[in-house]
Amino acid sequence: NAGVMQNPRHLVRRRGQEARLRCSPMKGHSHVYWYRQLPEEGLKFMVYLQKENIIDESGMPKERFSAEFPKEGPSILRIQQVVRGDSAAYFCASSPGLAGGLVFFYEQFFGPGTRLTVL
Amino acid sequence: GDSVTQMEGPVTLSEEAFLTINCTYTATGYPSLFWYVQYPGEGLQLLLKATKADDKGSNKGFEATYRKETTSFHLEKGSVQVSDSAVYFCALGTGNQFYFGTGTSLTVIP
Numbered sequence: 116n117a118g119v120m121q122n123p124r125h126l127v128r129r130r131g132q133e134a135r136l137r138c139s140p141m142k143g144h145s146h147v148y149w150y151r152q153l154p155e156e157g158l159k160f161m162v163y164l165q166k167e168n169i170i171d172e173s174g175m176p177k178e179r180f181s182a183e184f185p186k187e188g189p190s191i192l193r194i195q196q197v198v199r200g201d202s203a204a205y206f207c208a209s210s211p212g213l214a215g216g217l218v219f220f221y222e223q224f225f226g227p228g229t230r231l232t233v234l
Numbered sequence: 235g236d237s238v239t240q241m242e243g244p245v246t247l248s249e250e251a252f253l254t255i256n257c258t259y260t261a262t263g264y265p266s267l268f269w270y271v272q273y274p275g276e277g278l279q280l281l282l283k284a285t286k287a288d289d290k291g292s293n294k295g296f297e298a299t300y301r302k303e304t305t306s307f308h309l310e311k312g313s314v315q316v317s318d319s320a321v322y323f324c325a326l327g328t329g330n331q332f333y334f335g336t337g338t339s340l341t342v343i344p
Contacts, residue, residue: 119277121277148332150334156336156337157323157334157335157336157337158278158323158334158337160331160332160333160334163331171331206277206278208278208332222266222268222280222283222327223327223332224280225270225277225278225279226277227276227277228276228277
């Protein structure tokens with residue numbers, strides 16, 4: 116059973132370009148989370164998605180950032196008009212989510228991350 | 235709101251020393267508690283977890299006990315190895331939300 120997959124692993128963009136980061140959750144997982152890790156800092160929650168729905172985007176910057184998790188295909192984190200301050204590691208995690216109405220907390224499984232460098 | 239406060243690093247220990255990394259939490263409900271480990275250049279891996287008060291999570295010689303009375307989940311290991319050098323994150327899970335501590339960098343020297 117493959118784990119959470121992210122691509123690309125490394126992405127270099129010039130200021131003003133768009134960055135598109137992909138995340139394929141573990142098989143059977145319907146919940147996806149995106150986090151950002153700045154150098155020497157902890158993980159900051161960005162957005163939580165289920166298939167075709169954004170559940171919580173309270174950690175997303177108001178401008179230039181967007182995320183989606185379509186019915187088919189990977190989850191995408193899109194950063195438009197990148198700036199140097201966007202340079203960071205972006206991690207995706209997935210979980211199976213709630214089970215049959217029971218409030219059950221599942222651990223999150225993390226991908227290897229995409230390291231974005233903005234020149 | 236819910237949050238996790240983690241001991242600041244970096245921590246440097248000699249091989250075979252005893253390790254404690256403190257973690258305390260604030261939560262309104264009944265969270266699950268986790269420790270994740272991040273090796274250089276990699277993503278986070280679950281190290282251990284506890285889902286209710288007084289549970290003890292353990293893995294690879296690491297242990298942590300969910301203490302509701304002190305709202306703590308301290309990570310311990312009796313004898314660290316060089317291969318334990320990594321960043322350790324305490325996390326709290328409630329509903330479908332996760333809250334991470336800022337991470338504690340551990341370096342073990344031979």
